[in-house]
Amino acid sequence: MKELHDLAELTAEQVEDLLALAGRLQKRPEPRALEGKVLALLFMSPSLRTLASFQAAMVRLGGGSFVISPDMSIHGLETRPGIVMDGMAAEHIREAVPVIASYADAIGIRAFAERRSLDHDLADNEFNSMRALCHVPVINMESAINHPCQSLADWKTMDDLAVPRNGGKFVLSWAYHPRALPLAVPAATVHMAAMRGMDVTVLRPDGFELPDVIMDKARSAASAAGGSVTETDDRGAALEGAQIIYAKSWSSTRHYGNRVADEEQRAGLDDWRVDESWFASTQPDCRFMHCLPVRRGVVVTDEILDGPRSVVIQEAQNRMYAQMAVLHQMLAGK
Numbered sequence: 168m169k170e171l172h173d174l175a176e177l178t179a180e181q182v183e184d185l186l187a188l189a190g191r192l193q194k195r196p197e198p199r200a201l202e203g204k205v206l207a208l209l210f211m212s213p214s215l216r217t218l219a220s221f222q223a224a225m226v227r228l229g230g231g232s233f234v235i236s237p238d239m240s241i242h243g244l245e246t247r248p249g250i251v252m253d254g255m256a257a258e259h260i261r262e263a264v265p266v267i268a269s270y271a272d273a274i275g276i277r278a279f280a281e282r283r284s285l286d287h288d289l290a291d292n293e294f295n296s297m298r299a300l301c302h303v304p305v306i307n308m309e310s311a312i313n314h315p316c317q318s319l320a321d322w323k324t325m326d327d328l329a330v331p332r333n334g335g336k337f338v339l340s341w342a343y344h345p346r347a348l349p350l351a352v353p354a355a356t357v358h359m360a361a362m363r364g365m366d367v368t369v370l371r372p373d374g375f376e377l378p379d380v381i382m383d384k385a386r387s388a389a390s391a392a393g394g395s396v397t398e399t400d401d402r403g404a405a406l407e408g409a410q411i412i413y414a415k416s417w418s419s420t421r422h423y424g425n426r427v428a429d430e431e432q433r434a435g436l437d438d439w440r441v442d443e444s445w446f447a448s449t450q451p452d453c454r455f456m457h458c459l460p461v462r463r464g465v466v467v468t469d470e471i472l473d474g475p476r477s478v479v480i481q482e483a484q485n486r487m488y489a490q491m492a493v494l495h496q497m498l499a500g501k
């Protein structure tokens with residue numbers, strides 16, 4: 168593997184190989200596999216799991232990592248192209264990114280969506296412009312429209328739990344949140360579950376439809392894997408027979424970039440909070456998934472998060488094993 172930007176760029180066989188390697192490294196650690204290797208971690212946006220799990224992954228494989236983020240005492244970073252830098256920022260990413268990459272054997276980059284223009288974010292402009300500045304392998308640690316490392320970990324989590332692939336019903340449900348959140352996780356998740364061959368239902372209220380380009384991409388993955396992708400606002404029908412409820416909030420796509428209109432669209436939707444009643448007609452062992460961080464009592468009740476249905480901690484732990492596999496394939500023996 169040379170780079171990881173989007174799970175869709177991998178074949179199903181490549182994903183299987185990564186997951187098998189992740190499982191092997193979990194059981195039989197290789198503490199010298201990446202001896203002498205360095206991973207740069209550039210966080211233009213906040214993180215807990217991605218930051219900690221990449222660092223832990225490198226240590227467990229015998230390598231090292233360093234972190235750069237605007238919150239550290241670095242020079243102010245300018246990201247806009249073609250700008251006259253007469254403001255506060257002292258350094259442009261056009262120099263900063265290749266310099267950071269030059270100290271490392273691979274670089275992970277996190278750059279969230281601007282959330283001003285849907286077309287701009289769907290094109291993943293920030294991530295792609297930084298990726299183009301690197302001469303070492305690049306890992307997407309969450310961009311405007313993708314989160315492949317989360318998807319790999321979620322796929323592994325379902326495999327660990329023996330959640331069926333073909334024929335398994337996966338519900339990706341919008342959940343209430345007071346703020347408009349990015350599309351990266353829902354876009355990556357619907358594709359991951361489709362690529363896994365599941366019957367995927369995107370459950371969301373009116374105004375929160377996922378963009379056609381995301382749905383079409385997922386449908387094409389589903390058709391190759393023997394699954395399906397549908398979208399509805401009918402909660403009762405969506406949840407019937409579900410094996411997984413994966414909750415996530417995202418921006419109103421009807422009013423993308425318009426904070427006031429988004430707030431109006433989500434007003435009154437605070438009952439889109441997952442509680443035990445959502446599991447009344449699911450499979451009895453239906454699991455609750457979420458990428459974290461999650462707002463307790465807003466997105467999901469404490470009862471679900473703290474109960475046996477929740478696998479959110481396993482998902483987070485699997486970030487480390489999935490990323491160990493990615494780093495191993497990318498850097499070991501090179």
Ligand code: CP
Nearest residue numbers: 214215216217458459
């Ligand atoms: N799920 C996830 O990416 O978590 P962080 O934002 O904490 O890295």
